[in-house]
Amino acid sequence: xxxxxxxxxxxxxxxxxxxxxxxxxxxxxxxxxxxxxxxxxxxxxxxxxxxxxxxxxxxxxxxxxxxxxxxxxxxxxxxx
Numbered sequence: 001x002x003x004x005x006x007x008x009x010x011x012x013x014x015x016x017x018x019x020x021x022x023x024x025x026x027x028x029x030x031x032x033x034x035x036x037x038x039x040x041x042x043x044x045x046x047x048x049x050x051x052x053x054x055x056x057x058x059x060x061x062x063x064x065x066x067x068x069x070x071x072x073x074x075x076x077x078x079x080x
Contacts (some may be wrong), residue, residue, distance in 0.1 A: 013025055013028065019048075019049055019052065022049060022052050022053060022056070023056070025053060026053055026056040026057060029041070029053065029057060029062075030060050030062050033064045034062075035058075037065055039065075040064065040065045040066075040067065041064045041065065041066045041067070042066075042067045042068075042069075043066065043067075043068050044068070044069040044070075044071070045070070045071070046070065046071065047070035050070050051069055051070075054066065054068065
């Protein structure tokens with residue numbers, strides 16, 4: 001499927017219970033950003049996993065411009 005969308009350099013990481021897949025996501029992002037200095041990272045998703053990913057990337061010394069759009073955090077109802 002990735003080839004059909006011309007995304008052959010991409011990866012699919014299966015979501016796991018209790019966000020156990022996040023370390024694999026963080027590693028793929030770190031590797032991709034190291035190969036593309038100056039890249040701008042755009043992430044969207046649930047707030048808690050995004051916070052965990054951003055923290056992990058910072059801890060790994062990844063310094064990429066980031067834009068984040070979180071949805072579905074505890075206590076939030078409706079859209080913006």
